[in-house]
Amino acid sequence: MDDGIRPGSGLSPADRSQATGEAGEQVSILPLTDDDVGSLVSMYRDYAPEDRSMGLPPVDEREIRAWVGRLHERGTGFVAWLGDDIVAHAGFVPRKGDDAEFFIYVHRRAQGRGLGTELTRHVCREAAAGLDALVLYVARDNDAALAVFRKAGFTVTDRQPLDFEMYLSLTPMASPESSPASIRS
Numbered sequence: 721m722d723d724g725i726r727p728g729s730g731l732s733p734a735d736r737s738q739a740t741g742e743a744g745e746q747v748s749i750l751p752l753t754d755d756d757v758g759s760l761v762s763m764y765r766d767y768a769p770e771d772r773s774m775g776l777p778p779v780d781e782r783e784i785r786a787w788v789g790r791l792h793e794r795g796t797g798f799v800a801w802l803g804d805d806i807v808a809h810a811g812f813v814p815r816k817g818d819d820a821e822f823f824i825y826v827h828r829r830a831q832g833r834g835l836g837t838e839l840t841r842h843v844c845r846e847a848a849a850g851l852d853a854l855v856l857y858v859a860r861d862n863d864a865a866l867a868v869f870r871k872a873g874f875t876v877t878d879r880q881p882l883d884f885e886m887y888l889s890l891t892p893m894a895s896p897e898s899s900p901a902s903i904r905s
Contacts, residue, residue, distance in 0.1 A: 752797035763806045768828045773859040810839040818852040836868045848890040
């Protein structure tokens with residue numbers, strides 16, 4: 721039986737999350753490791769030009785490697801595996817105080833399956849263990865991403881001509897249904 725854990729990862733089933741992809745295949749969400757960087761760079765090399773936003777991810781392989789390296793070194797990252805391929809990358813990088821910048825990239829072949837929603841939940845749960853808030857930047861015309869972020873509880877805090885800044889408080893609120901506690905569970 722395939723438990724969705726990458727060989728040699730050292731992870732138990734409790735250390736990872738799973739989502740079901742198209743045709744019932746399992747997508748495993750795991751922490752990004754040094755060994756995954758090459759596969760992640762491959763995903764970004766194959767990233768559709770029309771799916772890039774605000775200059776990210778970079779196009780040149782050298783720039784992709786440097787960008788992924790910075791995210792991996794400074795932040796907390798997760799990857800989604802579909803078979804032997806990474807199809808999504810999400811995480812957060814500390815900013816100032818007790819907040820961090822959230823990021824998520826889902827390869828075109830894995831879009832529209834709920835993976836963005838699952839990864840967002842996963843990252844928010846992880847971030848809630850030590851941060852007060854997450855901030856993100858998203859292109860104004862990225863309706864699918866905006867829907868995922870709003871569903872997770874992010875609200876628009878700044879409107880620029882081409883993008884929005886969105887914010888999610890990870891501290892408990894008075895109302896359980898509007899609280900990140902629903903994200904944490």
